[in-house]
Amino acid sequence: MIFPSNRVRIMLATKPVDFRMGHDGLAALVKNELHKDPFTGTVFVYRSRKADRLKLIYWDGSGLVMAYKRLEEHTFTWPDIRDGLMTLGHAQFEALFAGIDWRRVSAVEARAPTAIE
Numbered sequence: 001m002i003f004p005s006n007r008v009r010i011m012l013a014t015k016p017v018d019f020r021m022g023h024d025g026l027a028a029l030v031k032n033e034l035h036k037d038p039f040t041g042t043v044f045v046y047r048s049r050k051a052d053r054l055k056l057i058y059w060d061g062s063g064l065v066m067a068y069k070r071l072e073e074h075t076f077t078w079p080d081i082r083d084g085l086m087t088l089g090h091a092q093f094e095a096l097f098a099g100i101d102w103r104r105v106s107a108v109e110a111r112a113p114t115a116i117e
Contacts (some may be wrong), residue, residue, distance in 0.1 A: 008058070009042040010088045012096075014079050016049040023064045026057045034085055038064070045093070051075040054097070069097065077101045 017029060026046060030038035038044065043058040053070045076096060079086055088096065095102040 008090075009040075010045065010090065010093045011036070011042055011085045012045045012079070012088050013047070014082050014084055014086055016051075016081065017046045017055075019046075019048045019053060019055065021055075023057060023066050026055065026066065027064060030057070036085070043093070045088070045096070047076065047078050051078050071099050074099055077103065 011034075013029075013034060017026070021029070026044070027038040029046075030036050030044050034044070036042065036044070038057065039059045041059055041061070043056055045054055045056045047054055052075045053068070054076055055066060055068050057064055057066045059065075076099060088102065089106070091105050092102040095105040
């Protein structure tokens with residue numbers, strides 16, 4: 001998969017959704033239930049009831065992109081089911097998408113140099 005840039009915000013919807021929904025249905029959920037704008041470039045990640053599937057949508061500037069992934073033998077690690085959103089870091093998102101327990105992943109923080117030698 002082509003991952004969004006590190007500057008993109010990634011929001012995980014914690015409540016399972018109906019996976020028959022497409023681009024427009026998921027964008028409507030973002031706007032009406034999560035009270036966010038689906039056309040800001042933020043990646044919105046949704047889970048299935050069985051936790052073996054995820055869908056994500058994001059606006060790339062010219063259209064809505066939707067990706068779908070199903071794990072064949074395992075389930076994704078998800079936070080507790082509740083209404084709302086949770087923010088994921090880029091490294092956590094990549095781990096989630098790969099089927100790894102994202103709760104154990106953290107990005108290395110690096111500061112830009114203050115001077116050039």
